[in-house]
Amino acid sequence: MTYKITLMRGDGIGPEVVDSAVKIIDKTGVSIDWEEAHAGMNAISKFSTPLPDETIDSIQRNKIALKGPLTTPIGIGFRSINVALRKEFDLYGNLRPAKLFSGIPSRFDEVDLVIVRENTEGLYSGIEHYIGPDKSAAESIVVITKFGSERIARFAFDYARKNGRKKVTIVHKANILKYSSGLFLQTAKEVAKEFPDIECEDKIIDNMCMQLVTDPQQFDVIVTTNMFGDIISDLVAGLVGGLGVAPGANIGKDIAIFEAVHGSAPDIAGKGIANPLSIILSSCLMLNHLGERTAATKILDAVKEAIKDKKNLTGDLGGKANNKQITDAILSNI
Numbered sequence: 491m492t493y494k495i496t497l498m499r500g501d502g503i504g505p506e507v508v509d510s511a512v513k514i515i516d517k518t519g520v521s522i523d524w525e526e527a528h529a530g531m532n533a534i535s536k537f538s539t540p541l542p543d544e545t546i547d548s549i550q551r552n553k554i555a556l557k558g559p560l561t562t563p564i565g566i567g568f569r570s571i572n573v574a575l576r577k578e579f580d581l582y583g584n585l586r587p588a589k590l591f592s593g594i595p596s597r598f599d600e601v602d603l604v605i606v607r608e609n610t611e612g613l614y615s616g617i618e619h620y621i622g623p624d625k626s627a628a629e630s631i632v633v634i635t636k637f638g639s640e641r642i643a644r645f646a647f648d649y650a651r652k653n654g655r656k657k658v659t660i661v662h663k664a665n666i667l668k669y670s671s672g673l674f675l676q677t678a679k680e681v682a683k684e685f686p687d688i689e690c691e692d693k694i695i696d697n698m699c700m701q702l703v704t705d706p707q708q709f710d711v712i713v714t715t716n717m718f719g720d721i722i723s724d725l726v727a728g729l730v731g732g733l734g735v736a737p738g739a740n741i742g743k744d745i746a747i748f749e750a751v752h753g754s755a756p757d758i759a760g761k762g763i764a765n766p767l768s769i770i771l772s773s774c775l776m777l778n779h780l781g782e783r784t785a786a787t788k789i790l791d792a793v794k795e796a797i798k799d800k801k802n803l804t805g806d807l808g809g810k811a812n813n814k815q816i817t818d819a820i821l822s823n824i
């Protein structure tokens with residue numbers, strides 16, 4: 491069968507890294523009809539908006555998209571196009587695996603965990619305002635719903651079960667935020683009862699950060715609210731080589747967008763030295779999501795083999811390889 495997938499090459503280093511990923515996916519033999527769509531700065535010149543209706547329609551039609559990083563234009567349009575996309579399609583689950591591969595410099599020998607971040611509510615609900623005519627104070631409202639907590643907890647436990655994971659850690663701040671974080675914790679614990687085969691524990695966010703940087707091996711799947719998830723996703727990326735190797739997916743009821751989690755890196759754009767691994771590993775998440783597990787494993791094995799050799803590592807990983815070298819090494823291993 492042929493999959494029709496929306497492809498957003500993105501801005502800055504986006505087109506370079508997306509190009510690598512497309513070549514690698516195509517080499518696995520999975521048949522994909524890529525439907526190109528624009529978003530970000532590259533959309534503005536053509537459509538006068540960073541998120542054209544054509545792009546939204548394409549994602550809506552195809553249900554699956556692969557996306558390079560998008561520069562958020564300053565002073566016009568959305569606060570963030572990524573946030574706008576998550577809101578538009580109710581992509582409530584942000585999946586951020588962090589696995590350490592042999593050959594990548596790290597403080598640890600082994601890290602293999604997955605963060606499931608609630609993507610639509612919490613402190614990022616967008617409800618904030620100044621108080622008083624002199625703007626002497628400001629409020630940002632945390633919104634936690636039972637519905638939102640329940641579906642993200644179920645997503646995490648379900649993911650654990652389907653992917654042979656053993657434990658889910660619920661991360662919260664219910665000792666202080668007794669209502670909002672308390673509701674999240676209580677709801678997630680209720681959902682845990684439906685999954686007796688998966689161990690469940692909970693940790694307070696501050697302790698969690700300390701535990702993650704001292705002993706990350708103890709964790710398996712972590713589920714948490716929007717802002718805590720945002721912060722610890724980048725923290726764990728730092729444990730496994732940085733944003734250049736961190737894959738991500740935004741998943742909703744029937745639509746999913748797979749993305750490079752790093753930004754458009756304007757400082758290195760066009761130089762051919764960007765690390766394409768983030769979007770390549772996100773492509774593996776996409777193929778798994780489509781049920782194309784053999785193709786995903788082929789890519790993962792090819793990546794593992796390529797990065798064992800230091801000459802294939804890009805600058806962000808302490809090497810000297812350019813984008814073409816690492817891409818060719820992966821291609822030749824498939």
Ligand code: NAI
Nearest residue numbers: 559560561562734750751752753754755757758764765806
């Ligand atoms: P950035 O992630 O683009 O860059 C931070 C640093 O990491 C830079 O030194 C960059 O060269 C390096 N870097 C990032 N990705 C790399 C890669 N694949 N290979 C090698 N080095 C890499 O973050 P920054 O500079 O804060 O943001 C630049 C633009 O990207 C902004 O407009 C921002 O809004 C946007 N952005 C978009 C994201 C997305 O679309 N998912 C996520 C983060 C930022």
